[in-house]
Amino acid sequence: MIMTDGVRPMPADINEPNLAVPEYPETLDLMLEFIRNQGGRARFDEYMNEHLFSPIGYYSARAEIGEDFRTDAIKPFFARAVGQYLKESCAKDKLPPNILEIGGGNGHFKRNLLQNFPFFSFTAFDKSPKLAKEQEGQVADVTRLPLADGSFEGIIFSNELLDELPCRILQFENKNAGYVAEREERPDIEFDDDLNYSYFPGTPKVKEEGFVEERNGELALEFIPIERNPDGTAADPFIAEYERYLIETRSRVKDGDIISVSDRIRLMMEEMKRVLKRGKILFFDYGFIGEGAGIPRGSKELPYYYNGQNHVDVQDIIKRPYEVDLTHSVDFGYCKWMADSVFGESATVSAGEDRRVYEQIREPHLRNLYQSSPHTFMDHAEEPAGYLEIDVDIEEK
Numbered sequence: 001m002i003m004t005d006g007v008r009p010m011p012a013d014i015n016e017p018n019l020a021v022p023e024y025p026e027t028l029d030l031m032l033e034f035i036r037n038q039g040g041r042a043r044f045d046e047y048m049n050e051h052l053f054s055p056i057g058y059y060s061a062r063a064e065i066g067e068d069f070r071t072d073a074i075k076p077f078f079a080r081a082v083g084q085y086l087k088e089s090c091a092k093d094k095l096p097p098n099i100l101e102i103g104g105g106n107g108h109f110k111r112n113l114l115q116n117f118p119f120f121s122f123t124a125f126d127k128s129p130k131l132a133k134e135q136e137g138q139v140a141d142v143t144r145l146p147l148a149d150g151s152f153e154g155i156i157f158s159n160e161l162l163d164e165l166p167c168r169i170l171q172f173e174n175k176n177a178g179y180v181a182e183r184e185e186r187p188d189i190e191f192d193d194d195l196n197y198s199y200f201p202g203t204p205k206v207k208e209e210g211f212v213e214e215r216n217g218e219l220a221l222e223f224i225p226i227e228r229n230p231d232g233t234a235a236d237p238f239i240a241e242y243e244r245y246l247i248e249t250r251s252r253v254k255d256g257d258i259i260s261v262s263d264r265i266r267l268m269m270e271e272m273k274r275v276l277k278r279g280k281i282l283f284f285d286y287g288f289i290g291e292g293a294g295i296p297r298g299s300k301e302l303p304y305y306y307n308g309q310n311h312v313d314v315q316d317i318i319k320r321p322y323e324v325d326l327t328h329s330v331d332f333g334y335c336k337w338m339a340d341s342v343f344g345e346s347a348t349v350s351a352g353e354d355r356r357v358y359e360q361i362r363e364p365h366l367r368n369l370y371q372s373s374p375h376t377f378m379d380h381a382e383e384p385a386g387y388l389e390i391d392v393d394i395e396e397k
């Protein structure tokens, strides 16, 4: 791997772990100051980035993964199942056994994997200086990898990285979503000659977006109407693009639904395309695929924190900034749509609803974990997990 040409330096502040970590209520004052510096209101993704990744943020300076919350990466069987799959993939696709893990937390996956598969060459990048140190990796953001163009061949892997990319909170309106109308009800529409009815997927539009602002000395989530151009398109290019995605994929977003989604997904895909010469990208996370197959979307997908027992709402998390994790359900459908658009012909993309990877990795993993029969193990899964797999310049599957 070439580490010199084309290397993009990281901003200085996140390379320097801040040793003095303030606690509440000082943290509230610091966040209020941040919000005031943003003009009195921060778009939610800006708040989330500050909460998690400012030098005093949760991931930069505080996270104790395994104590604060648990992940699959902590369980040795996960690395064994994933490692076996990656070993077979490398052999089948004639890939060098190189693994680039992004967002590896405190390095459990790396340690468990190398214990069982010591032949993998392993590189670890994490945005958190604290966690990068714990996993003996380097500090780097997935949207700015310190690698030269086309310098990596192998597997790019992550577990629970996508749900930490700062997200936008979008509230929709879709008065006519997903309904069937009779011919006489819609004289304005051309019907198929043979049919007296037709299905209208509707045209979901973002109505409002979530911001964090100061209210009576505390922080509160506020929804603000979005701006539109005279032709009706959203003024914000990301919102315009997300609306295009929903319409192209005939999404059934209903009036009043909320979706949390990260606009960093595009930057991340472009960065992986830049550095990856040939190989596989395999990301696991929690989230949803459209409305269907296995991982349904809830109507209010707001950011949250889950410690294994309690689900904490975003309104409560922002009362004590920087203190706990802040995450969101990943829109895998959008990730897949974006990967298809960024990688184009050079990649084969699959996500959540295609159960191939899920069956090979997740199911044996859960079966082992709960020692139940192949037919009942799903009953034990706490939440449905999803995956995104992108094969880049691999001819045969």
Ligand SMILES: C[S@@+](CC[C@H](N)C(=O)[O-])C[C@H]1O[C@@H](n2cnc3c(N)ncnc32)[C@H](O)[C@@H]1O
Pocket: 059, 065, 071, 072, 073, 074, 102, 103, 104, 105, 106, 108, 125, 126, 127, 128, 131, 140, 141, 142, 143, 158, 159, 160, 161, 164, 165
């Ligand atoms: C939920 S933790 C998961 C850690 C580990 N993969 C596991 O499963 O235990 C998310 C990890 O992603 C890292 N991370 C979040 N955003 C990142 C980014 N933009 N670039 C690189 N790492 C990031 C965090 O610092 C943290 O280590």
